[in-house]
Amino acid sequence: MYDKQVRRRRAVLALLVVVSLILLTAYFGESAGSPLHSVQRGVVAVLSPVQDGASRALKPVRDLFGWFGDTARAKTERDQLRKQRDQLLQQVVRDKVAVQEYNQLRGILNVDDNSGLQGYQQHTARVIGRSLDNLVSDRLQLDAGSGDGVRVGDAVIGSGSGDGSGGLVGHVSFVGADFSFVTLITDPSSAVSVRVLNAAGDFGLMKPSVGNPLDLLVQLLPRGAHIQQQDIVVTAGSRSSSLESLYPPNIPVGRVIKADPEELDTDQQVHVSPIADLRHLDFAQILIAANGSGQQRAQVGAAGGP
Amino acid sequence: MNSGDGYQLPLRLAALGFLTVVVQIAAVSQVTVFGVSADLSPLVVASVGLLAGSLPGAIFGFAVGMFVDVALVQTLGVTSLLFIAIGYGAGRLRELRDPAHGLTPLAVGAAATAFATVGVALMQFMLGVRAPVSWLLLRQVVVTILLGSLLALPVYALVRRIVRGSLPQDPRRRRRRAYTTGGLSPLQRPSAGR
Numbered sequence: 149m150y151d152k153q154v155r156r157r158r159a160v161l162a163l164l165v166v167v168s169l170i171l172l173t174a175y176f177g178e179s180a181g182s183p184l185h186s187v188q189r190g191v192v193a194v195l196s197p198v199q200d201g202a203s204r205a206l207k208p209v210r211d212l213f214g215w216f217g218d219t220a221r222a223k224t225e226r227d228q229l230r231k232q233r234d235q236l237l238q239q240v241v242r243d244k245v246a247v248q249e250y251n252q253l254r255g256i257l258n259v260d261d262n263s264g265l266q267g268y269q270q271h272t273a274r275v276i277g278r279s280l281d282n283l284v285s286d287r288l289q290l291d292a293g294s295g296d297g298v299r300v301g302d303a304v305i306g307s308g309s310g311d312g313s314g315g316l317v318g319h320v321s322f323v324g325a326d327f328s329f330v331t332l333i334t335d336p337s338s339a340v341s342v343r344v345l346n347a348a349g350d351f352g353l354m355k356p357s358v359g360n361p362l363d364l365l366v367q368l369l370p371r372g373a374h375i376q377q378q379d380i381v382v383t384a385g386s387r388s389s390s391l392e393s394l395y396p397p398n399i400p401v402g403r404v405i406k407a408d409p410e411e412l413d414t415d416q417q418v419h420v421s422p423i424a425d426l427r428h429l430d431f432a433q434i435l436i437a438a439n440g441s442g443q444q445r446a447q448v449g450a451a452g453g454p
Numbered sequence: 455m456n457s458g459d460g461y462q463l464p465l466r467l468a469a470l471g472f473l474t475v476v477v478q479i480a481a482v483s484q485v486t487v488f489g490v491s492a493d494l495s496p497l498v499v500a501s502v503g504l505l506a507g508s509l510p511g512a513i514f515g516f517a518v519g520m521f522v523d524v525a526l527v528q529t530l531g532v533t534s535l536l537f538i539a540i541g542y543g544a545g546r547l548r549e550l551r552d553p554a555h556g557l558t559p560l561a562v563g564a565a566a567t568a569f570a571t572v573g574v575a576l577m578q579f580m581l582g583v584r585a586p587v588s589w590l591l592l593r594q595v596v597v598t599i600l601l602g603s604l605l606a607l608p609v610y611a612l613v614r615r616i617v618r619g620s621l622p623q624d625p626r627r628r629r630r631r632a633y634t635t636g637g638l639s640p641l642q643r644p645s646a647g648r
Binding site for chain 2: 156157160161164165167168169170171172173174175176184187188189191192195198199202203205206207209210213214216217
């Protein structure tokens with residue numbers, strides 16, 4: 149009985165293997181239009197609707213399992229994209245900083261070109277510090293000092309707020325070997341002799357308002373002066389050989405933002421906004437004057453130094 | 455056993471084989487996990503072999519393999535040849551060793567998946583299908599085997615549930631009887647009084 153079962157099993161197994169091999173050989177040697185291929189095509193044609201129906205019916209199951217795969221893939225993609233985003237953010241920050249620096253440097257160059265500062269040695273320095281309280285003291289620290297030829301009293305110019313313009317920032321009030329402090333035109337102790345570029349070219353003295361340093365007041369103007377909003381105010385430069393101005397002439401300082409005729413009559417003053425972007429400077433250019441006036445400037449500067 | 459019982463197992467196995475291939479083609483093969491899709495067919499064939507024995511396993515393997523080859527328009531005989539070996543091997547394991555460990559289907563499923571995956575690749579190479587042998591292919595084979603191992607136990611449980619009742623001898627029932635009666639039939643058990 150057992151032998152019969154074994155023989156039967158082996159016979160069936162051998163039969164199945166032989167049939168498989170025959171099918172394999174026959175199919176492999178056949179052309180595409182041969183009987184086995186035709187049978188296969190026929191069976192597939194019959195099965196196609198069944199497969200189609202099954203595919204539709206099992207779509208939710210497929211989607212469910214696909215959801216797990218998609219989630220895992222999405223997490224990987226998310227991590228990659230986060231890395232990419234961080235890299236791009238760093239790149240954008242670098243680019244923006246570069247653009248800002250470019251604009252500031254271009255603004256400084258524009259001041260140089262338009263103000264006739266070719267007689268000065270110009271040294272561009274990076275801002276490395278700021279005063280904490282600009283109501284009492286408004287100063288910047290630059291990374292250039294006496295080693296670079298910087299002296300107390302040298303005028304400092306800087307760029308405007310991104311429009312390529314630039315203007316007066318202040319003057320050097322303290323010099324170290326490799327650093328210097330700049331007293332800004334908005335510092336309470338600052339006073340700049342200026343000229344308004346109106347028809348008459350009126351002169352005045354510019355000081356910051358008390359409590360609002362960015363609101364500069366041009367005072368001592370003639371009564372009845374014809375000054376309008378957006379008139380440009382520039383440095384007046386030397387007016388007397390005995391007391392030379394700290395600043396070279398014709399450096400843009402600010403724009404008139406308020407010119408009230410009554411205020412002009414009574415207080416002889418107009419309000420000016422600085423052209424240089426004093427609160428966002430990264431670079432400034434020091435105008436190193438010729439040797440002849442250095443001694444006197446140093447004395448003036450030392451009086452107002454830190 | 456009534457007269458209809460003799461056809462129950464073949465009918466159930468035919469339905470199981472048909473559904474397996476349809477579900478495999480229509481759903482399972484379209485879901486990829488770690489870049490590969492699971493293959494239920496060798497697992498089902500191995501499960502049938504483990505449950506029903508070598509001869510039903512081999513016949514079931516041949517039929518399922520033939521159906522796979524036809525449905526996927528592959529060279530006829532390749533898959534059936536491999537599945538015959540899987541079904542027969544699993545059945546012989548059951549007949550010779552009668553493994554009782556609960557993780558046996560897992561090991562058999564992993565072996566079946568590995569045999570099917572590597573076997574199909576080798577057969578295709580032998581038939582002249584050119585494919586690059588690379589680490590990527592090796593990785594895919596390994597992932598496929600791991601996936602098959604993971605699915606082996608649930609597939610075995612499902613197949614067992616489907617064919618249960620139509621099997622001539624359920625190994626667990628046989629083992630349970632052997633444990634409670636000392637290997638003897640209740641009719642042969644000596645009474646306490648004798």
